[in-house]
Amino acid sequence: MKRISIMALTALMLFATGTSALFADEMTEVYRLIYQQSTNLQDRYNAVENLIALDDRSVAPILVGAIEELVRTQDNYKTATDKTLYGRMVQLVAKGLGKYKAIDSAPFLWNVVQQVNDPLAQSEALIALGQMRALDYAERISKMLSDLNLTPTVDPDAGEKLAFGCIIALAKIKDVQGFAPVFYASDAWYSQRVRQLALQLLPDITVDPTDPVTTLIKNEGPVKKAKALKLEVASAAPVDRKIATAILALSIGHLQSDPNRLTEAKNFSDFRKIALVALIQLGAKDPAAVDPELKSFTDGFDTEEKLLGIQALGVNGTDAAAKVIASQLRHLNDDVSNGLLDENRTRLARAAIAAAAATRNPIVRPMLILIANTNQWSGSVLNDANAALKAFK
C-alpha cells in the first residue's frame, strides 16, 4: 500500500519520488504486526507483499524470520492451492531478501534451494543469494550448476529454472569458481535463452578468468578452447596473463592438432589464429612465443595462419624472433634463387619482410639486403625490401 502512496503522491505532487516512500515507518510496523498475527497463508502472503512494497530496509529482519519459518513449515502445506501459494510466498520473500541483501538469511535461502520443491522458488532463492553476494555459497552453487549441466533433468523445465537461477547468482557473486560451470552452461542442454544468458554473463563473473580459461584450454576440444580464449582476450585480466594464456593456447593448438583429421585440424587452426591475433594485438614480446609462432608460419593450416604467424613474430621483435624471420627469408630467397618463384612465395616473402621491418632488429638487415639484391624477386618484393631497409637507417 505504500507503493500506492508513493505513486499516488507522485501524481499529486507532479514529480516522481525516489526509491523510498512516505509513511513507511508505521506501515512497516503495522504490516509486521498483521503478518505476525495472521494464521493463514493467504493473509501472511498479503502482509508480506505489502511489506515488500513498502521499499523500506527495516522489513529485512521480518523477511529473515519469514523465510526461516517457511522452510520449517513446508510440510504443513499439502493441498495444491496451498503449495502454489507457498511457492509464491517463498519467491516473494526471497526476492525481498535479495533486494535488501540480508546476508543473515543466506543459510535459510540455501535450505530453500535444497529442500523446497518448487523450481521458481528455488531459482529466486539462488538469485537472492547472488544479489546479496553470498560468497560462502559460490562453491555450492557452482557445483549445483555443474551437475545440472551434465544431463537434462527428469523435469527439464524445472532443471532449466534452477540453471537460470544458478547462472544469475554466480554472475552476481563474482567468484572465479563460477566461471567454468557458467561456461559449460552456455553450451549445455538448456534452451537457447538460458544458454545465451550464460554466454552473456560469463564476462561478469570475474575480471580475470585466466585460471579457469587455462584449464579449459588444456582439457577441452578446439571449439571450446577457442571460445574460452576469446573470453580471456576480451576480459580485463592483466596483459601479461593474457599473453601467457595466448602462448599456451598457441603451443597446445600445435601439439594437440592431428593434421590427418581435417575438420579437427581446421578447428585447431581457427583456435591458433585467435591466439596469434591476441599476441599481435597485445604486442607480445615474449621469447616463449617464438617457437609456436614460427610453427604457425611454417606448418600453418592455411595461408591466413602462416601470415598471422610471421606477423606475430614481427611484433615479437626479440633476437630469437628476428633470427627466425631472417632464417625464413633466407629459405624463401634460396627457393627463388633456384627458380621457384610463385604467387605463394611472393605473398609469404612480403609478409616476412613486413615482419622483419616491424622488429627493427638489426639481425634481419643482412637478409633484407640480400633480398633487395636478388633480381629474381618480383618488383613488389624488391620495393618492400628496399622500403624496409630504410627503416633501419
Place this chain on the structure above:
Amino acid sequence: MLGIPKMLAKAGLGATALVLVMSCASAPKSAPKPAAPAPTAPVQKERTVTVRTPVLVKETVFYPDGLVDTYTTYTYDDSLNRLLQKTTFDPTRPDFIEKVVSEYDANGIHTDDLVYGSDGSLKVRHDLTWTPGKLLASEKGQDAKGIPQFSSTYAYDQAGNRTEWKAFDGSGALRATTTYAFDSNKHLMLIEMRNAANALTGSIKVSYAADGSTETWAYLHADGSPEKSEVSILKNGQVLRFEVRRPDNSLAEATDYTYGPDGERLTAVLSDAAGKVKEKRSFDYRIRTDQKVETYYE
C-alpha cells in the same frame, strides 16, 4: 501532512525541489503608481514566474564496488506531469524484475496501479480513490483474479493532515488502526498503532530540534520501551543524513545524501555502524518547467 523533512527524505527529494521559483519570466502586471509621493500601503501585484521541477527518471542501486545491482526507470506522459510506468531491471536478468503501470481517468485522476512480475503476468492491482481535496482516501489491492487481498482507508483533518489509517484484510475485516497526532503548528508528534481489538501495539514519538537541525522518530513497543530510533540530520530543510539507532542509541546504519541545484537528491550512500559502505544509489532527473502567476506586494 507528516513530518516534512522526513517525508522528503523518504521521497528522495529536497524541500526546495517542491517548487523552485527561478526567475521572473515577464514584466510585473503592476497597478498605476500613486500620484502623490506620500507613503502608501503595499500594492498587490502579479508576475509570471518559471517553476523548475526535477522529475526523477532513473534510480540506480550500486554495490559498494560500484557495480550496478538494479536500476529503475520512470516513464511519464509528454508533459512530465503523470507517472505512467515504473520498471525495475537487474542487469544480469534478461527481463525486468517488476513493472508498475499507473492508470488515470479522463479527469487525470490516478485510479489504479497494475503490478507485473518478471514473467509479464499481472500480480496485483491497486485501486485508489481520492478525497475532493485530492488526498488519498482509500486503496484496495486485489490479485490477478480479482480476489481482494487488502484495503486501507485514510482520514484527514481540515488542514489536510492524515489523522487515521485503517488496514483491512482481504475479507474486509479490520486488522489495524493507526492514528496521527499533530501539534498546533501542524507538526506530526505522535503515531499510535492499534490492533483489531484496539489494543495499542506500538507508537512512534516524533521530536524536532528547536533550531531545525534534527528530526527524531522514536519507536516504542506497546509497553513504552524503546525499539529503535531514526534521526534525520537537516540543513536548510534537506536531509543530509538519516541514522537508524538501536534502543541503546548506538548507531545501526546511516544514509548520507547529496543534492543538486534544484534541490533534487543526487546520491544516497548507505553505511553500516562502522562507516563501511553497504550500498550506493544515484538519481537522474529531467527538469520540467512551468509558468505560474504569482501574487506579491510592493
